[in-house]
Amino acid sequence: MCSIDILQVAREPVWLIECDTPIPAGFPSPAEDERGERIDLNKILLPHPTHTYLARVTGTSMDGPPSNIPDGALLAIDCALKPQAGQVIVAAVDGEFTVKRLEKRGVAYWLVPDNPAFAAIEVRGKDHVKVWGVVTHVVTELINGKLHEHVRARRLQ
Template sequence: MTTVDILDIAREPVWLIQCDTPIPAGFPSPADDEMGERVDLNKILLPHPTHTYLARVNGTSMDGAPSHIVDGALLAVDCAMKPRVGHVVIAAVENEFTVKRLAKRGEVYWLVPDNPEHAAIEVRGADHVRVWGVVTHVVTELINGKLHEDVRARRLQ
């Protein structure tokens, strides 16, 4: 089963410069050298700051389509959002966190992996499975090493 570790996060603004020009997947234009306004990354990733956490994925159950959430990715998890069918959620299954897609088959809810090599988990009640939050954003590292070096994990009890 894919598990997640809940991380401590800074709540103060994380400023990035927004590029006002769309970025083509071709060659950049030399005329596009102007920088845009500053964007607070926390406002994007943490819409409900006191109810939003970062979690690191451990495993491969969600690395298939459509989410492609890979081992080691960081997830922004909003615990204030009401989970709906189709959402990727963090759930506590027998007291261990996992990340799966919430599905409904007939009258039964399931936690379904995007990777078909992993099994779905039937939600048999609040004592067995508890949905903890909705995944709103995924941060995936393209250059190996920095994300794991710079972000430290701490288990929540």
């Protein structure tokens, strides 16, 4: 089962420069006047800042297609969105957080892992499963360890 750790988020803008040059393969060296607008990463990842959180995934139940969410990835979770079938969500199952895909099978809802080595969980009522939010973005690192150096985790009690 995948579990998550809720992380503190800096709410001030995180500015990046958008590069207007297409990058088919390789990294361009655009001239200063060819650079695009500044992008606030918080506006992309945290559209509802008071209802959006970052969490780190622990486990491999979502590392298969279509989401391919690896162990250690950061999730942007929007608690203001109403979960829809087919979306990846964060839910508390018997009080333990997990990340799964919400599916409707007939009249029942299921929490389904993308990794076929793990079993789906039938939603048997609000006392058994409480949906916490919808995963809107996944941030992974390609150089192991760099993301962990800059983000401190804290557990929800």
